[in-house]
Amino acid sequence: MPFVDSAEECYDYIIVGAGASGCVVANRLSRTNKTLLIEAGGLDSSWEVLMPQHCGLTWGDERFSWPIMSTPQVHLKNSKSTTAYLGKVIGGSASINTMCWMRGNQSDYDSWASLGERSNSAPILVPVACVNKSDNYYYGMYPNNKKEMAQRDWFVNHTGPHTSLGLDVAAIIKTDKKLDRPNANFMFVDSLYGPFPGGNLFQRDHSETPGYMCAVSNAQVFSRGSVTLQSSDFKDEPLVDYDMFSDNRDVQNAIEGVKVVRQIFEHEALSDDVQTVVLPPPHVRSEQELEGFVREMVGSHGYYSGTCKMGSYSDSMAVTDNQGRVWGVGNLRVVDSSIIPDAPSGPLVSVCTMMAEKICDKIQEPQQQF
Numbered sequence: 604m605p606f607v608d609s610a611e612e613c614y615d616y617i618i619v620g621a622g623a624s625g626c627v628v629a630n631r632l633s634r635t636n637k638t639l640l641i642e643a644g645g646l647d648s649s650w651e652v653l654m655p656q657h658c659g660l661t662w663g664d665e666r667f668s669w670p671i672m673s674t675p676q677v678h679l680k681n682s683k684s685t686t687a688y689l690g691k692v693i694g695g696s697a698s699i700n701t702m703c704w705m706r707g708n709q710s711d712y713d714s715w716a717s718l719g720e721r722s723n724s725a726p727i728l729v730p731v732a733c734v735n736k737s738d739n740y741y742y743g744m745y746p747n748n749k750k751e752m753a754q755r756d757w758f759v760n761h762t763g764p765h766t767s768l769g770l771d772v773a774a775i776i777k778t779d780k781k782l783d784r785p786n787a788n789f790m791f792v793d794s795l796y797g798p799f800p801g802g803n804l805f806q807r808d809h810s811e812t813p814g815y816m817c818a819v820s821n822a823q824v825f826s827r828g829s830v831t832l833q834s835s836d837f838k839d840e841p842l843v844d845y846d847m848f849s850d851n852r853d854v855q856n857a858i859e860g861v862k863v864v865r866q867i868f869e870h871e872a873l874s875d876d877v878q879t880v881v882l883p884p885p886h887v888r889s890e891q892e893l894e895g896f897v898r899e900m901v902g903s904h905g906y907y908s909g910t911c912k913m914g915s916y917s918d919s920m921a922v923t924d925n926q927g928r929v930w931g932v933g934n935l936r937v938v939d940s941s942i943i944p945d946a947p948s949g950p951l952v953s954v955c956t957m958m959a960e961k962i963c964d965k966i967q968e969p970q971q972q973f
């Protein structure tokens with residue numbers, strides 16, 4: 604990819620943001636068009652970005668990430684604010700994320716096909732295939748000499764345990780089989796991020812304490828947040844308000860998800876491996892106690908979507924049609940996670956990749972001017 608210091612030439616396409624979606628669009632359009640890709644962050648060549656095992660080191664490092672601090676969340680314990688980080692580097696958040704590739708549930712996309720169609724535009728969505736493969740690894744269980752060997756394997760050959768994040772098992776499930784859609788998303792991690800509770804979830808503690816964790820997230824989200832300006836000065840950060848748990852169904856789904864994970868860890872099949880279940884603490888059992896627990900522990904996964912959603916012209920909240928074309932503005936498309944109309948049940952890179960590929964198919968149809 605050629606890099607430019609000044610951009611005084613004319614381009615067929617200018618793409619802002621070399622993230623999960625922007626890179627796909629740039630790859631497709633630059634094959635046959637003069638294309639400029641503008642990225643606020645730097646190259647993705649640092650070891651912190653490249654080494655899967657320690658992706659958490661990039662979170663909060665201003666060389667690689669944008670911090671997103673929410674407004675106080677009034678439905679959480681002590682109205683706490685939550686912090687998340689988005690990628691600021693070639694590859695965007697996909698360069699600093701936990702590399703879990705999931706395509707979500709088919710029902711996530713059922714309503715998308717008819718959204719925001721202009722005449723003659725076919726639905727853009729078809730299923731995509733998914734693969735997630737890496738070696739499993741129990742960091743905390745390795746003796747120190749093995750850890751050194753692992754580091755050498757990585758830095759010399761890019762092989763060995765550091766090629767894995769330890770997040771090799773994930774699932775989207777219904778906590779009650781009577782539900783028509785999955786409501787819980789589990790990601791199992793093979794070591795402890797501590798300290799607990801309410802600790803720093805972004806750094807592995809590298810302790811010798813072996814452990815497993817399971818991050819539970821809601822596969823359906825009913826609460827709706829907002830992103831607004833706090834002033835007319837563009838240098839001021841926007842106000843990001845998830846309004847987390849403002850819809851009680853989200854609280855209930857979180858509780859049900861936690862209950863299922865607890866059942867898994869307390870199951871006799873794991874009794875040889877699991878000595879203690881640390882969280883939720885053993886005494887937290889009643890619905891009320893579990894509610895208090897989820898309101899204290901919940902945070903953001905960083906799967907942002909829907910701030911600029913696709914939808915029909917008559918929908919006052921819709922910004923683009925189903926090809927990312929901004930309603931009422933010529934020659935401008937939005938192609939990234941912000942146009943996702945409804946939060947899918949899984950993480951978003953597969954969705955962004957699929958949307959970007961499908962929209963590029965449309966852009967490249969012979970009759971399309973843009």
Ligand SMILES: Cc1cc2nc3c(=O)[nH]c(=O)nc-3n(C[C@H](O)[C@H](O)[C@H](O)COP(=O)(O)OP(=O)(O)OC[C@H]3O[C@@H](n4cnc5c(N)ncnc54)[C@H](O)[C@@H]3O)c2cc1C
Nearest residue numbers: 620622623624643695696700702703905939940950951952
């Ligand atoms: C910590 C974390 C973990 C995650 N884990 C997973 C996971 O395991 N699996 C998964 O599928 N998804 C995961 N996600 C979500 C997924 O990575 C994102 O949803 C996805 O990358 C969004 O793609 P995007 O193209 O919309 O934006 P991004 O990939 O975030 O890219 C946006 C790009 O635009 C650039 N940019 C922003 N403003 C400007 C500007 N003014 N000028 C120039 N450039 C600009 C940014 O620097 C960035 O590079 C995770 C996200 C985070 C934050």
